[in-house]
Amino acid sequence: MAVKQKSGEYYDDLEIMSPEARVKYLNERLSRTVRHAYRHAPVVKLTFDKAGISPSQIRTVKDLERVPILRKTDLIELQRASPPYGGFLAIPPEDIDRVFISPGPVYEPIQHPRIHWFAKAFWAAGFRKGDVVINTFTYHMSPAGILFHEAIRDCGATVVVAGTGNTEIQIQTMRDLKVTGFVGTPTYLMTVIKRAEELGHNFQKDFSVRRAWWTGEMVTPSTRKILEEEYRIHTSQAYAVTEPGGAIAYECHRKSGMHFMDEYVLEIVDPETGKQLGPGETGEIVVTPIHNKVWGLIRFGTGDMSSYVTERCPCGRTAPRLTGIVGRAGDAVKVRGMFVVARQAQEVVLGFEAVSRFQLAVSRTGERDELTLKLELKNENIDRAKLSAELNQKFQELCRVKLDRIEFVSKDTLPEKRQVIVDQRMWK
Numbered sequence: 001m002a003v004k005q006k007s008g009e010y011y012d013d014l015e016i017m018s019p020e021a022r023v024k025y026l027n028e029r030l031s032r033t034v035r036h037a038y039r040h041a042p043v044v045k046l047t048f049d050k051a052g053i054s055p056s057q058i059r060t061v062k063d064l065e066r067v068p069i070l071r072k073t074d075l076i077e078l079q080r081a082s083p084p085y086g087g088f089l090a091i092p093p094e095d096i097d098r099v100f101i102s103p104g105p106v107y108e109p110i111q112h113p114r115i116h117w118f119a120k121a122f123w124a125a126g127f128r129k130g131d132v133v134i135n136t137f138t139y140h141m142s143p144a145g146i147l148f149h150e151a152i153r154d155c156g157a158t159v160v161v162a163g164t165g166n167t168e169i170q171i172q173t174m175r176d177l178k179v180t181g182f183v184g185t186p187t188y189l190m191t192v193i194k195r196a197e198e199l200g201h202n203f204q205k206d207f208s209v210r211r212a213w214w215t216g217e218m219v220t221p222s223t224r225k226i227l228e229e230e231y232r233i234h235t236s237q238a239y240a241v242t243e244p245g246g247a248i249a250y251e252c253h254r255k256s257g258m259h260f261m262d263e264y265v266l267e268i269v270d271p272e273t274g275k276q277l278g279p280g281e282t283g284e285i286v287v288t289p290i291h292n293k294v295w296g297l298i299r300f301g302t303g304d305m306s307s308y309v310t311e312r313c314p315c316g317r318t319a320p321r322l323t324g325i326v327g328r329a330g331d332a333v334k335v336r337g338m339f340v341v342a343r344q345a346q347e348v349v350l351g352f353e354a355v356s357r358f359q360l361a362v363s364r365t366g367e368r369d370e371l372t373l374k375l376e377l378k379n380e381n382i383d384r385a386k387l388s389a390e391l392n393q394k395f396q397e398l399c400r401v402k403l404d405r406i407e408f409v410s411k412d413t414l415p416e417k418r419q420v421i422v423d424q425r426m427w428k
């Protein structure tokens with residue numbers, strides 16, 4: 001399939017293919033990737049043989065459910081046992097273009113920098129020729145700095161090679177070079193703005209930053225609002241995972257979720273069973289890169305919990321959208337078939353001013369899981385019925401599981417150090 005690139009709003013025409021064309025495209029790429037990995041990466045052959053699967057059985061995304069999920073810990077152990085690549089390398093070693101090192105350590109070989117994985121995200125964020133972009137991600141060891149650098153260049157913009165650290169020099173550089181784009185974490189951008197203001201600058205007047213892009217950190221809506229409304233900076237984010245090679249999903253200008261990148265097969269699965277979940281259901285993000293042959297990462301479990309939506313986005317891109325990262329798989333408890341993630345529950349419940357402490361308890365009556373929310377209040381005199389109604393609604397809306405009851409407990413009943421969710425079910 002010939003892919004047409006960079007036409008106006010879209011980076012390539014994969015972004016706007018019909019859902020039927022996408023299914024066909026992903027399935028074809030996937031089965032080709034699996035066949036190649038099985039033939040060339042010894043550990044993939046071993047895994048498939050052990051699980052009794054032949055590569056010809058993986059013809060569709062649904063077929064992937066048969067393949068065990070690969071964890072980062074497995075990757076580290078396999079690389080330790082069989083250095084340096086753990087049997088995942090699927091090309092001749094002399095064809096490796098570069099090697100990244102991520103914590104573990106995990107050695108990640110890259111062939112030719114097919115830079116458009118990230119360029120697509122930068123393009124959607126509006127980076128173009130004429131922009132001067134400061135890249136404050138590290139250029140050391142990890143892929144971030146150099147991959148973003150090449151992607152920004154691919155969109156035609158100029159890159160200021162800043163890397164991390166020395167905020168005051170960064171500020172001076174941004175002012176002197178009239179930097180229009182900032183690539184770095186939102187926390188760091190806020191630090192830069194605050195420091196610039198402390199130094200007596202008026203950030204809006206003295207600086208030209210109009211666009212910011214980040215990954216690796218989910219920003220709070222309030223920080224984003226400050227950046228967008230107070231400082232008039234258009235912000236965009238992407239979801240990236242180092243091991244499978246980069247950006248997995250990215251925002252368009254509508255900012256209502258992150259479009260799946262067609263260079264990967266992205267599954268949302270039940271982390272316990274590995275079974276795929278449908279739209280709106282919270283599960284673990286599992287990624288299979290299908291755009292390169294370098295290493296045979298099939299079904300890499302990210303440990304991040306999210307869900308996705310398939311409703312058409314007004315931007316015209318047709319890929320489903322990831323709704324945001326709600327927590328880690330290890331902090332999730334399954335209730336009536338749905339995963340409740342500790343961090344997400346915390347955000348919902350502590351979003352209510354009146355609540356001082358809380359705990360969720362999962363119990364079982366007969367064949368049914370029951371979810372109880374225990375609450376301590378800051379002030380005993382508030383309207384409990386109203387609070388319960390609002391909490392019930394918000395909880396169901398965001399965590400997608402209905403609370404069975406809310407119990408108000410007196411002050412200091414819940415220990416200061418406690419688990420957010422306690423599982424009291426007895427499994428026989």
Ligand SMILES: [Zn+2]
Pocket residue numbers: 252253254259313314315316317
């Ligand atoms: Zn969109």
